[in-house]
Amino acid sequence: MNLHPAARRGLFLFIPVAAFLALGSQVPHFLDPSNLLNVVRQSSITGICAVGMTFVIVIKGIDLSLAGLLAFCPMISGILMLAGIDLPASMAVGMLAGIILGLFNGLMVSKLAVPAFITTLVVGQISQGLALTMNGGSSIGGFPERFVFIGNGALGSVPLSDLLLAAFLALGFFIQRFTALGNHIYALGGNEAVLRQEGLSAARLQFFVFGFSGFCAAVSGLLLSAQLDTVHPTQGDAYQLDAIAACIIGGVDLAGGRGSVPMAVVGALVIGCLRNVLNLLGIHPFMQNVFIGSIIIVIVYLSGTIHRHSELATRGTL
């Protein structure tokens, strides 16, 4: 397993592409351009969440508040929209709610040393509860046309959802690769001691990372609602597992310090393809969850084994 990092990255890219082609050749209609564009459009929700989730997992955290935020933020915006508040303002309020709840996660993790999985689980549950309470447990719909256009419209032949995914991919990639902030985030996940010796504050990075993840969740929640033209209080449940799976399939390491945004988005597309293929084959969504749950466990196991192996190898104690 002494692979050159570039080779290892190549291997991670190779597996999804190979799987993609193998599946595509077997399943009728899978490689139709219209179906592929549809896959990307459906993957955009998972993909945008995965961009934020990548940063969180890189700093050894996890964001289990997605399921709640994906419903809560659009619920706020939706209620405001139906109350006649102007579209950009109501969407901004929804995004702000996502950022604030994300920052709250950051506060709990940085100042109170609460494990990320529990604070995000709790925040997710609170926002889910509030989403249920706000409209008495039922969904709302009938939004302005401009809002629905964001989810279903297209620029030329490319759906707006795909463009939004590309924008988040670019934003995440830019932060990660071309800013000091991105570098510090890797340092926080890889070796916190070094970060502290450099005199950098871990807390500020944690605030940023969780806030950004909350923002991504809010945007993808709004996009989902725009696609469906409804807000359902439990609409986020399906996407949390997919976003985590996307990161893990994309090689983002739960042990922290490793992982890139583009690969996580590739992971989201893999999940999208997988679900699409299983749908085309007529396999029940619950069976799909069984698959995806198992895949997560297997990949985490394999990547953990590879790391321990290469660590032992570098220490020379193999």
Next chain:
Amino acid sequence: MSARDDIRANNGPGEREEPPAEASTAAQKRPAQIAYGGFLDLVGRNVAPTIFLALVVLASLFVKNFADVDNAAVILKQSAIPAIAVIGMTMVLMTGGIDLSLGYVVGLASIASGILANTWAWPAPAVLAAVLALGLGLGLCNGLITQFMRVPAFIATLGTGYVFYGIAQIVSQGSNINRLPKDFLAIGRTPMFGLPSAVFLALGVAVVFHVLISRTIFGRQLEAFGLGARAAALSGVPNARINVTVYALCAALAALSGLLFTIRVNAAQPNMGGGAFTFEVVTGAIVGGASLFGGVGSVVNSILGVLSIKIIENCINLMGVNYNLYLAVQGMIILVAIIFGNLSNRRA
């Protein structure tokens, strides 16, 4: 590995007597170290009972119809099922892990008991045994994955949770099984002293596990493992066995609560339990003072934690507030419990 085995071999059973003695001297020292007054000290060391008593007093004063024998019976009935599950969760939290699949085990156990009791017409004791065995098996999967595949507990159980949920949905084809046989219902519904037998079943399970955790070598070892796996291994604690056993027991208890849940609503449902139930149980354990970092937890306090959140649920019902608020309120309670727990840890 070989070094560990050597140490384990050298450790005679006699030497295991030592840790309790040390622990008790540490406990004697502690009150002297914490300087604040007698009453606060008492409260600080008994957070769960204090919260419980405070809630009972406040609810009796301010909520109409709360202080009533019938209402107390309702709360006990509703607490019995999560009280069984919280015992398992407490043990898992004591290892430093978490079981996010608990609620989905409940659903799978529910549908399994429905199929066994109704479709296959098995006698009640056989159903009970089979469901417990099913729970043990599911928990064994969780335990083996966390222990031997070294997947972090929250991600392993999140994954298996989705798998269990999927299986429950597929097996049942998404539909409920209603009208269960009488002998099966009798497990949890037989009236005793004005309460259904499920409450006494929960009480029995609680006593057994309280003794197991606080009075046996297994409990000591579990605590030692949770406080520090390395130190525990060096002093001869069979970490792997403890870890796997705890997950298996947790899922078995979850399966038992799934079975009792099925009996209470007289319908086997694949989406019984679920994430909301897991969350309720985690909240109960955390309010009961179990630490997310492992090593600390008590059956009695966790059950008081469950009773506390059930009292809050009961008040929400009695006051006619939107029931969906319960989820959000639960979240806020767990946050407060975590924040207080962390602040008091920092002070100590």
